[in-house]
Structure formats: C-alpha cells, structure tokens
Amino acid sequence: MSLRHALLALLEAGPMTGYELAKQFDQSADRVWHAPHPQIYTELRKLEGEGLVAADEQPRGTKAVKRAYRLNPDGERELRRWVSELEAPQQVRDAAYLKATYFEYAEPATVRRHFERHRAHHEEQLQRWERHVAQLQARETELLQRRLAHASESDHEAIVAYKVHVYQGMAERARTEIEWAERGLDLVDKLTS
C-alpha cells in the first residue's frame, strides 16, 4: 500500500490537484511508482476522509469543481513514519523473465524479437533516468525546487543526493537489463549456429 505514501510525498512539495498528481505518475520520470488516474482520485478521497490531506475546492465552469489537495499535519507525520519504517522485501513477479525461462518453445526469430524489444525498452528507460538525474543535479525540476524552497538550507544537499541516488540506481538497473538482453541475443546465435 505505497500509493498513499507516494501521494503524500508528492504533496509535501506543495498543493496539487489529482490531475497534476496523475501527471507525475504517468508522464514524468518521477515514476518509481506507477498508478492510473482512477486509483489516484479514489485514494485522494480516502486520504481526505482519514484527515491526512485536505482539499481546496475552486469552481470550474458552472457545474464542475477543481480540487487542490494539500498535506495535513497528520499526513506529514504519516509520511515521516513510513520513511523510517523498514520495508518487507518485495516478492518477485517478472513476466518477461518467466517467459524467457521457456524460450525453447518459441522460434529463434521470435526469441530474438523478445530480447530486442527488452533491450529497446530499457535503452529508452535508461535515457529517461539519465536525463532525470542531470535535471536533479542541476536542481531544475519544478517539484524539487518547490521542496527546496520550504526546506532548511542545510537539508538541501541530502534532499538532492537521495533522489539522485535513486534515479542513478534505476539507470544502473536499466543497464543491467540491456546487458542481459544482449547476452540473450548472443545465446540465440550460439544455439542456432
């Protein structure tokens, strides 16, 4: 149940609407956690019901309303509690690796396509992560600037450093996957020769 904490963490930077939060999950590189918008809107309502966030309603046209959410003191406490709490290691559930375990059932050409797609996907991801790391280091991302603006100067280094560390980790992961796919392609060659 980390979606709520991802939301609390994003709101710590400042008030945001459900739509803006969904964008952070969908489009930006800030997606160590993914969530579709219906889940975000429902979770925000739940967090509001539990008093962890509050909503400022503004009229939008004649019938609709826009709801900007902000952290409550309880929400901030919950965020801090969660960060300190140890995570139970996650269970592995990887469809691509599961499938690769049984590649002998597929044609070599098909196996090649699998590995090529795996490589292409992670090359794309790698570029995203690297670009994001560069932006964080230059303190260019909007979210980071909002966080730094209301944090004590002495914390700035750590705030930036931990984020950089995470996205460098994601980049390293992508490189590991690219190498795995390349060794896979070599293996297909070896098996068909």
Added chain:
Amino acid sequence: MSLRHALLALLEAGPMTGYELAKQFDQSADRVWHAPHPQIYTELRKLEGEGLVAADEQPRGTKAVKRAYRLNPDGERELRRWVSELEAPQQVRDAAYLKATYFEYAEPATVRRHFERHRAHHEEQLQRWERHVAQLQARETELLQRRLAHASESDHEAIVAYKVHVYQGMAERARTEIEWAERGLDLVDKLTS
C-alpha cells in the same frame, strides 16, 4: 495474468498436485513468479474448468482427496502461444526505491539500516540464484530432469541454456542491488561527515 502460464509451464514437466506447485513457487529458487497457495488452488480449478488441465483424484484418508493435475493438449497449445507472444513492458512499482527517494526525512542511522537490510536481502538472493544456476548446469534439479526426460535430445541444450540465462540474469540483478545499497551507505557517510 501470468500465474496461469507459470502453472502450465510447471505442469509441462509432468503431473503435480496443487501443494507441489505451491512449493515450487514458495521454497525453490524457481520463483521468478511468486504466488500464495490459495491463489494457486483457485487458478488450478479455473484452468480445469477451461479444459487446459485435467485432475486425477486419489482418495486421501476417509474424507479427503488428493488432486494431481496434468496438462491437456489445449493447455500445451496455450503455453506455446504465450511464450511466443510479446510481453508489454511492466510498470515500475518499487516500494524500497520510492522510500529511498525521501530518506532525508529519516535519521542517518535509520537510513543505514534500510540500506544494510537491502544489501543483506539481495546477498541472500544472490546465493540462491547462483546455487540454482549451478544445479541447472549440472542438470541436477528434479523439474529439469523430468522435462529433459520427455524432450528430444536435440532440444536439451536450449532448454538448459535459457533457464541458466534467466537465473544468471536474476543473479546479475541481485549484484546491481547490492552495489546500489553499498553506494547508499557511502552516501550516508558522506552526508553525515
């Protein structure tokens, strides 16, 4: 929806009961996919209803029955179809990395404990994967022997090679995580000095 395919793949080696299948998911290194036993039993019943597997019932004591499942021709076809089909890349959802993004909220000692636990977990995993790779290469695992026994001799090399490649990939992943945790520990030192 890969649980069903994991089950079909395991049954390809030969008939098994729900309990034996659950053990493969729980205890053995064969867990690129994790599933708890209630999910396995229900999925097996569903697969039976769809005619992809069949169950042989044997009495167990006076009231209970043991059900050994085996692949039907339809199940085998579905397994082959799935292996050839391209996977959509999976969405990232990583609680440990999400939390690490906000480590500035925690005490340095707590952050150290997080990284140490991360490293310890993946060191354990690494040993599992390496042991499993060695067993596969020696063709020692029971499941592999059952598969090889009813496969054509000319396919043996590929059957072993793809499994080895997957578990070597898992080992590589574990090494990447260990290094990430170690760089994390260095970072805490640097930030607190």
Added chain:
DNA sequence: TACTGCATGTAATCGGTTACATGATTGC
C-alpha cells in the same frame, strides 16, 4: 499424545486495471 509437515480449500478484503462518462478551457 502432541507436534510437525502434508494437503486442500473458503471467504473477506484490497489494490490495480479497464471501460465508460461528463464537462471545461484553449487555440486553430
């Protein structure tokens, strides 16, 4: 006799996905 491991389930709940629906605002 009691404990452990073998063995099979049901039920409640929850998190996540997909399809569908509606309206507002901005720019061509």
Added chain:
DNA sequence: GCAATCATGTAACCGATTACATGCAGTA
C-alpha cells in the same frame, strides 16, 4: 465549430493477500 488537452469521476472486474478452517500421516 472542432479538436486537443485539462479535469474529475463511476463501475465492473480481476488478481493478490490474509485470515480462517479442516483433515491426513509420520514420528518423537
């Protein structure tokens, strides 16, 4: 006027988790 994007939801469904329940078999 129309399309694209902004913005907010509901509902149905499905996969995964957790708690609970039951009975068999071997052994200390």
